[in-house]
Amino acid sequence: MKYRSAFDIIGPVMIGPSSSHTAGAARIGRVARTLFERQPKKVVISFYGSFAKTYKGHGTDLAIVAGLLDFDTFDERIPNSLTIAEELGMEVIFQTEEAVPDHPNTVKINIYDDKNEMEVVGISIGGGTIEITEINSFKLKLSGDPAILVMHQDRFGIISCVTAVLSKYEINIGHMEVARKEKGEMAIMVIEVDQKIEDDVIEELRGLSYVSRVIRMVE
Amino acid sequence: MFRNVAELVMLAEQQQVKIAEIMIRQEIEVTGLTREEIISKMDNNLTVMENALERGLKGVKSQTGLTGGDAVLLQKYIQSGKALSGNLLLDAVSKAVATNEVNAAMGVICATPTAGSAGVVPGTLFAVKEKLNPTRLEMIEFLFTAAAFGFVVANNATVSGAAGGCQAEVGSAAGMAAASIVEMAGGTPQQAAEAMAITLKNMLGLVCDPVAGLVEVPCVKRNAMGASNAMTAADMALAGITSRIPCDEVIGAMYAIGQSMPSSLRETAEGGLAATPTGRRLEAEIFGQPKDKLKDYLVLQ
Numbered sequence: 054m055k056y057r058s059a060f061d062i063i064g065p066v067m068i069g070p071s072s073s074h075t076a077g078a079a080r081i082g083r084v085a086r087t088l089f090e091r092q093p094k095k096v097v098i099s100f101y102g103s104f105a106k107t108y109k110g111h112g113t114d115l116a117i118v119a120g121l122l123d124f125d126t127f128d129e130r131i132p133n134s135l136t137i138a139e140e141l142g143m144e145v146i147f148q149t150e151e152a153v154p155d156h157p158n159t160v161k162i163n164i165y166d167d168k169n170e171m172e173v174v175g176i177s178i179g180g181g182t183i184e185i186t187e188i189n190s191f192k193l194k195l196s197g198d199p200a201i202l203v204m205h206q207d208r209f210g211i212i213s214c215v216t217a218v219l220s221k222y223e224i225n226i227g228h229m230e231v232a233r234k235e236k237g238e239m240a241i242m243v244i245e246v247d248q249k250i251e252d253d254v255i256e257e258l259r260g261l262s263y264v265s266r267v268i269r270m271v272e
Numbered sequence: 273m274f275r276n277v278a279e280l281v282m283l284a285e286q287q288q289v290k291i292a293e294i295m296i297r298q299e300i301e302v303t304g305l306t307r308e309e310i311i312s313k314m315d316n317n318l319t320v321m322e323n324a325l326e327r328g329l330k331g332v333k334s335q336t337g338l339t340g341g342d343a344v345l346l347q348k349y350i351q352s353g354k355a356l357s358g359n360l361l362l363d364a365v366s367k368a369v370a371t372n373e374v375n376a377a378m379g380v381i382c383a384t385p386t387a388g389s390a391g392v393v394p395g396t397l398f399a400v401k402e403k404l405n406p407t408r409l410e411m412i413e414f415l416f417t418a419a420a421f422g423f424v425v426a427n428n429a430t431v432s433g434a435a436g437g438c439q440a441e442v443g444s445a446a447g448m449a450a451a452s453i454v455e456m457a458g459g460t461p462q463q464a465a466e467a468m469a470i471t472l473k474n475m476l477g478l479v480c481d482p483v484a485g486l487v488e489v490p491c492v493k494r495n496a497m498g499a500s501n502a503m504t505a506a507d508m509a510l511a512g513i514t515s516r517i518p519c520d521e522v523i524g525a526m527y528a529i530g531q532s533m534p535s536s537l538r539e540t541a542e543g544g545l546a547a548t549p550t551g552r553r554l555e556a557e558i559f560g561q562p563k564d565k566l567k568d569y570l571v572l573q
Contacts, residue, residue: 062422069375070487072383103434106540107485157434179432
């Protein structure tokens with residue numbers, strides 16, 4: 054099930070005008086910011102489908118930038134996010150794409166700073182609920198169950214270290230995917246589980262050797 | 273976890289509780305939060321709705337000037353004593369409009385289930401409140417009942433205008449509101465489901481065609497009609513009228529209709545009212561420069 058909570062339906066509390074094109078966009082931007090872990094220097098935002106046709110009218114551009122600045126959906130600074138981004142020295146480029154996406158509300162965000170770059174693709178499926186569908190060209194398939202993303206160095210034994218921590222806390226894995234770009238380089242694990250993952254579990258995973266980031270994808 | 277309206281109604285009947293209670297129990301199970309935490313979270317959302325509505329009733333204007341001020345006009349008209357369709361109905365309509373005018377003005381609202389359709393549920397709630405005098409907890413339950421029906425639509429169909437047209441947004445919101453009104457007025461879970469079915473049936477096929485891509489025209493007035501549709505259907509269900517097509521099948525029909533809608537009528541501002549000469553002119557005025565879409569309009573002239 055894509056929607057799990059009553060608050061996915063009655064909520065979010067947000068700045069208008071559109072839950073999918075404003076609040077959802079802000080959430081995708083904020084997840085991208087969380088994945089990047091710091092203020093980007095430059096972002097290139099590519100809109101597809103309905104996003105490409107109507108982003109100006111819905112303030113989708115303002116909302117995504119607000120999310121990248123780590124603002125929540127109800128932050129009253131959303132309408133001024135472009136000015137704030139400029140003041141903070143974050144360069145923002147918007148482009149619209151003609152390609153027909155799988156979901157009409159699709160956005161691709163490329164994030165850069167001096168050290169790093171990252172690509173995140175997200176869709177806004179309605180009522181402010183979002184899905185992240187790609188990170189650095191890794192395709193993610195999330196069912197809506199609680200999920201975490203682990204970024205780590207591609208190396209023997211990391212998968213077993215991560216699953217051992219989950220096992221210790223009696224967390225059952227429903228689905229798991231691992232992927233990497235190049236042998237020995239950055240790899241990704243996406244793990245879907247049956248219950249909520251508490252903060253102490255996340256912290257313990259973060260403490261593992263060769264694990265660079267652990268992020269909650271779905272609460 | 274209930275997967276459809278039939279299961280939702282069955283659970284409420286078996287456990288002899290309100291639909292709101294089934295939603296609250298499921299929320300406790302899914303999130304691991306306590307009942308108090310969940311109630312308090314919804315209480316906050318209710319406060320946001322109340323604040324938005326009050327702000328709208330004082331009068332707001334959107335940045336484009338396309339919408340705003342209609343809630344005030346309606347309230348004055350009600351007070352004049354000349355209203356034909358009944359004060360409670362028009363109060364719901366004006367409060368739905370008030371909320372959506374605040375949304376269009378980029379104010380703070382609570383999506384129910386979306387921002388474009390955020391007026392219907394609070395609009396009807398704060399109107400029937402005047403007649404039914406509910407407690408604060410009963411008002412919170414109204415929102416959980418709405419959530420339960422919206423949950424079924426979102427998981428089995430869609431609540432996105434880009435995916436399913438306005439029927440998925442205002443249609444769903446109106447159905448959710450109708451069910452909640454019935455439950456608050458003392459109707460049975462089955463009557464709530466009938467009200468949802470009757471409402472949604474009458475919003476099938478409604479397209480999403482926002483002028484200039486803004487959530488203003490016709491969204492604000494569609495919230496007005498969503499609210500009045502919900503009120504009428506709730507009264508019909510409470511009178512004992514049932515829907516020949518079961519609620520789950522109406523939701524299925526809504527989804528199928530949404531999937532067969534061309535993308536020009538699903539929140540792309542390419543068809544419907546957005547493509548009328550006036551719609552195009554407003555778009556050009558707002559964004560300052562004629563878009564390539566404007567060519568068709570200029571040829572027509």
